[in-house]
Amino acid sequence: MSEGVGRLLAVVIVVVLIAVTAYLTRRSVRRDQHLKPKIPEGSAPSVTPKAAKPYWLIALAGLAVICAWSLSKYKSPEQIELEREAANREYLRQKAIVDDVRSLVDASRSLGIQDVELRGRALVWDISVNAARVRNNRSEVYDMLPHALQAGPADSAITVFLLNTDDAQYSNCVHYSFSHSSYSFGGGCRTSYHIAVAYWPEKRAAGMVTVTGPDPPSWIGLSESRGLIDRLRRADYEAIADYIEALRRVQ
DSSP states (O other), X not given: OOHHHXXXXXXXXXXXXXXXXXXXXXXXXXXXXXXSOOOOTTSOOOXXXXXOOOXXXXXXXXXXXXXXXXXXXXXXXXHHHHHHHHHHHHHHHHHXXXXXXXXXXXXHHHHXXXXXOEESEEEEEEOSHHHHTSSOOBOHHXXXXXXXXXXXXXXXXXXXXXXXXXXXXXXXXEEEEOTTOOOEEEEEEEEEEEEEEEEETTTEEEEEEEEEOOOOOSOOOGGGGXXXXXXXXXXXXXXXXXXXXXXXXXX
């Protein structure tokens, strides 16, 4: 089923549910009127209990909204496969760009720390040994950038940030443990990343930049230790993304 058919089916379901709701409402009103006792002339009106509120009407309306939303988000297997293939082609083109400038890491190191600028848009790649073992070593930092700063294969100017997490430096390390106990249930450090920068397509080294993440919390409870490493890494990567976003941009 294509996305267009899914949306059409959502509209049909909503229309049917609205029609059923209208019919049941009209039937309920007629039943209440039929069951309403007649008051003889000259007698005092008796107090009759109020009809129960049709909560099932609200439930039907909610069901209609949920069905419409779910079907509008439906993607056919063919569409999912097409999107996956497009994403894979983009990744391979970006990897080819990184391979073009990977050899400039040593040249950037020899230039030392520099005030770099963002030429075009940014591409952030993890060139560490651990990242090389996985299929996708495009850095998470890239996904944290605003879409307007994410470089695509069709861009005429790209600033490539080559992040090597193996070269990270750690300071202000904290270990978390129970009071009066040597048992540690986690820890974190302030991490500094040294990133090589290169300009593409001219294949020119721009130098190195250093970005330091936030300090780890001074204390956490045992329940907060779950996922601590991932949260600290994400905070570090957000700091790198903020640094790139703040760079002076040259089109």
